[in-house]
Amino acid sequence: GENVEQHPSTLSVQEGDSAVIKCTYSDSASNYFPWYKQELGKGPQLIIDIRSNVGEKKDQRIAVTLNKTAKHFSLHITETQPEDSAVYFCAARLWGSGGYNKLIFGAGTRLAVHP
Amino acid sequence: DVKVTQSSRYLVKRTGEKVFLECVQDMDHENMFWYRQDPGLGLRLIYFSYDVKMKEKGDIPEGYSVSREKKERFSLILESASTNQTSMYLCASSPKGQETQYFGPGTRLLVL
Numbered sequence: 001g002e003n004v005e006q007h008p009s010t011l012s013v014q015e016g017d018s019a020v021i022k023c024t025y026s027d028s029a030s031n032y033f034p035w036y037k038q039e040l041g042k043g044p045q046l047i048i049d050i051r052s053n054v055g056e057k058k059d060q061r062i063a064v065t066l067n068k069t070a071k072h073f074s075l076h077i078t079e080t081q082p083e084d085s086a087v088y089f090c091a092a093r094l095w096g097s098g099g100y101n102k103l104i105f106g107a108g109t110r111l112a113v114h115p
Numbered sequence: 116d117v118k119v120t121q122s123s124r125y126l127v128k129r130t131g132e133k134v135f136l137e138c139v140q141d142m143d144h145e146n147m148f149w150y151r152q153d154p155g156l157g158l159r160l161i162y163f164s165y166d167v168k169m170k171e172k173g174d175i176p177e178g179y180s181v182s183r184e185k186k187e188r189f190s191l192i193l194e195s196a197s198t199n200q201t202s203m204y205l206c207a208s209s210p211k212g213q214e215t216q217y218f219g220p221g222t223r224l225l226v227l
Contacts, residue, residue, distance in 0.1 A: 009155070032214055043119070043205055043218030044158070089157060093214065100171060103216065105150075105158040 002027045004092050006106025014082050014114055021109045023090035024072040032093040033073045034103070035064060039086045047088075048075070080113045087111070118142070119219035121206055128226045132171050134193040138206030145211040147189035149173075149181065152203040152221070164189055165211075196226045 006023045012017050031052040036044035050057045050064045057064050066073040087110050091103040117189055122137035148163050150158040160173030163182040170181050182190045204225050207216040
């Protein structure tokens with residue numbers, strides 16, 4: 001079936017360093033790619049998303065890039081801070097046979113930012 | 116602020132019990148979703164609903180059913196709980212035509 005692969009599963013960085021998380025997807029019809037952040041004891045929350053008609057999107061210290069040809073997209077966090085420590089999930093939108101769409105999530109990346 | 120609430124944060128049940136997980140959203144969203152979250156597997160879609168009394172199977176519906184009698188409430192039912200259903204269950208909602216999903220805090224279910 002369709003899937004989204006996410007790497008690495010864990011990432012440890014020093015405060016102030018950059019962090020990069022990469023995802024690949026299998027359905028070439030996917031056109032929407034969100035990233036969710038899950039803090040301890042909470043549900044995931046959308047932090048940034050990108051559509052297939054653009055290659056890059058930035059929001060302060062976070063950015064997402066998309067390569068449709070290679071079917072991969074990445075999350076970049078610059079100047080990391082301890083509060084960036086969380087589990088990050090990428091996802092891709094998949095269109096179903098009934099005309100409905102759903103998100104397929106990656107396995108998640110646990111990011112630890114050390115002071 | 117969108118608020119999605121789940122009836123319990125932690126739940127312990129015995130094998131064979133019927134289990135109800137409740138989810139309520141207060142933003143009049145049409146779409147509601149149930150996921151389970153397991154280490155190394157991410158979030159997997161169990162069932163979703165795009166309207167009252169409507170339901171669609173997700174990727175792993177076996178052993179589960181759902182009910183959506185009112186727009187704000189989406190219930191997940193484990194007809195006969197088994198140990199392999201021990202997991203974190205997340206409910207989410209989204210407005211019609213929008214992709215952003217708003218998640219509840221999750222229910223951690225342990226089946227003994």
